Amino acid sequence: MSKFHLNTQELLQGEFKVNKVNIAFVFQVNCPGCFIYGFPMMNDLYKSFKDNVGFIGVATAFEDFEYNNEANLKLLLENGTLVGETKKYYNTNFGLSNYLDIPNFPIAFDTITSSEQLLNSDKIELICNIIPNFENFSENEKEILLTKIKSYYSQIPVIAETFTLNQLQGTPSFIIFDDNYNILGVYFGHQNENILKTKLDYLLA
Template sequence: MSKFHLNIQKLVQGEFKIQKVNIAFVFQVNCPGCFIYGIPIINNLYRLFSSNVGFIGVATAFEDFEYNNEANLKLLLDNGTLVGETKKYFKSNYGLSNYSEIPKFPVAFDSIISSEELINSDKIEVICNAIPNFSNFSEKEKEILLMKIKSYYSEIPLIAETFTINQLQGTPSFIIFDDNYNILGHHFGHINEDTLKTRLEHFLS
């Protein structure tokens, strides 16, 4: 069973307490889909399950760093301020400059490191080990793949750790995990609220 690697800066809002069942909601502030399909769902699930499920929102950044940053996360949490493409979407479709579904759950900003820090750390091995059948590769194959991964990340100046180490596909992403950080379920993109609710109820039982 694969592990969820939660690498965050200090929490910007609330307190995350690890429980037997937990859910991480990984999003970007410059991601309209995260606001349309993600935050309202997690807000509602938090209202229903916060007494026995651990909730953590992780605002991340794999692009558009001028929008996806901790300062804009704080503006969202303080008064629903929208930025970038998210602001354009809600302004053009609903005439709104501020978001009404401000996150109620604990939220942190992803840990941001340089590509050099990632490449020269054991975190690069975690990324390699997440590749299917990596342990069965020959030493030569492992070496070649490691070089390719290092070369790829050397071209990216800033690395969001939680997003990168877990090799998430994009945002929004929903990760259900236990108190040992074993991943119980993972979904990327739009998901029905009832589906997540059923999964949480299943793992709680």
């Protein structure tokens, strides 16, 4: 069973306590879909399950680093300040510059590292191990793949660890995991709230 690698900086809001069942919401502040679909759903789930499920929001960055940063996350949490494409969407469609449904669950910013730090650590092995059947590859195949991965990440100056180590598809992403950080479900993009509710109810039963 795959492990969820939660590598964040200190919490900027709330307190995250690992429970038997947990859900992480990975988002970017410059991601309109995260605000349109993700936050309202997570706030609803938090109201319904906060006594039995651990919740954490992880603001990450894999693009648009001038917007997707810890400073803009703090502004969002303080007064709902929007930036970039998210601000453009809400201003154009609703005449708003601030988000009205400010998240109320625990939130932290992803751990940011350089490509050099990542490539010179054992974390690069974690990325390889996510690849299906990697353990069955020949030593030559493993070496070729490792070289390709290192070459790819050497070209990326800023790397967000939670997003990268879990090889997430994009944002918004929702990861359900247990108290040993075993992944119980991964969902990417616009999700039906009832799907996540049903999954959480099932795991808590």
